[in-house]
Amino acid sequence: MSLALTSTVSLTGLVGNLIEVEVDISDGLPSYILLGLPDAALNESKDRVRAALVNSGEVWPNKKVTVSLSPAWLPKSGSAFDLPIALTLLMAQGLVPKDEPGICIYLGELALDGQVRSVRGVLPAVLAAKKLGFTKALVPFKNYAEAKCVSGIEIIAVNSLTDALQYLRYGEIPDSPDPFIFNEDNGYLDLCDVAGQIGARKALEIAAIGGHHLLFIGPPGTGKTMLAERIPSILPPLNEDSILEVTAIHSIAGTLLDRELLSRLPPFIAPHHTTTAPAMIGGGAHAIRPGATSLAHQGVLFIDEAPECARGVLDSLRQPLESGNVTISRASGSVTYPARFMLVLAANPCPCGRFSGRGRSCTCTQVSIRRYLQRLSGPLLDRIDIRVFVDSPSRFEMASDELGESSSTVRERVIAARAISERRFTDCLWNLNSQIPPSELRKRFRAEKLGMNFLHTELDSERLSARGFHKVLRIAWSIADSNGHSIPNRDDVESAFRLREGMELLA
């Protein structure tokens, strides 16, 4: 009886499941059977494993080979099983010392020549292995830095099947790439590139302080996208837990290369307005991949031309906006990904896009303008706190060679203001101004008397709805934090009111 067993990890969302790879080689006609609900990529592993073994100078057993991936009921996908299958096959033939259970996990896709190729999801897999008590992980060379983010587990990076065999046979540890460093912020887009736009800059800063969702309205070419792209540069840098979480999501999505590994910069994700709901919130037939909302976790989700979006797509954002995560169910199972992001929508003021200033060149009718903006559904707009009109910078602003404030200056203020609000919320369940529940706004987190009076007047004159009342108060807290006021005064409340002006008309 030739039998061997190794361990690997497969992912359901961000959750790692321990998978045992068992190989049995028995007499009988040469055949290869793979058990344990493999998907197409995994079923093809036979031919990759065989070619890789033979081309690495190893023996392919011309016998009846049964490979079982247990637990058998869990659907498995992807190519990361190639390396554990190949190694277990050699162990079963007695060509490699058998694996001691519970020590090491193996991950990697094999090329036909025996090279080990990178796979998706190495970071969460290694993280899961560590939690399960494993002390070593054998991973593809290109995934080394990613795997190394997990502390307290030995990472062995292999470039080829031969490397892995040298390690298993003689304990030779192949050279690892240089140790990683947390990527300090370099090369981001800086706010000083934006000419003028004093009002919009201030709105961005307030939004960054309180984590408020934003809506930009302005004619094409005035800098809506430019401003949005620069929001991550003024947000506080990610802490180490968040970096791991964000990197893990991007690892599964296979977008780590787009994003510098272990960047402290919050992610910025800008899906196109024709994007589908599965691309937005996540989906896929076998492995359920994270969508734009999860890729933007701890960062910014920017949707340009938001009214052009299919209505269902925008409304699919409501669940993540509400709960901070998305749950996607498919035939193969149900998966939850974190999705806590700052939503930034941009829209033209009207279908022709030329409505600005006094609207002289705009050819749209009142009705068509109204209909255009009404494509943003009420419940979605309800979740957006701040609305910013972005207009073309004046000739004076464009001509000025004076640079605006740089991102780092603004970010310092944002960090300082957030420190104040975090201190205020130490005994609360939330930590951002945008998350204060309405009941608390009416009790503990009221503004100064004059400020409240102002709001009540606006409420009476029906320029403010009850919902808007709470939103204005939340923004007022962010403004107060920014101005160093311990409680929002009348000016803070008035500024907050102006940041919401027009929101009522839209909904």
Place this chain on the structure above:
Amino acid sequence: MGTKQLIGALGEDFVAKYLVARNYEILERNWRIREGEIDLVAISEHGIIVFVEVKTRTNSAFGHPLEAITREKAYRLQRLALAWLTINHRWGFEYRIDAAGVLIAKGEKFEIDYRIAVL
């Protein structure tokens, strides 16, 4: 007889001798009906009827000889075995299907890979 058939016959002869040397009695060679052919039918000293598929190669450039037995061919072998048992009134006899891979190297050296009960 073409070269291919000659090589096949050489391999089958060799397997037949191999079985006789192990106290099998050969009942039939190249038994053929419309559905196909069984290379060898033998009976062991314990009365088990053995159907043998023989694959002969002169080199291993095309892989292991037994790899040529695909799943479909194996199932056909199973049907043929049942047909043989029926026609020869041996229903109820214990039987098994074996496969033999023969490699004829230079200088008429034979190498045999005999697999018992492959189905």
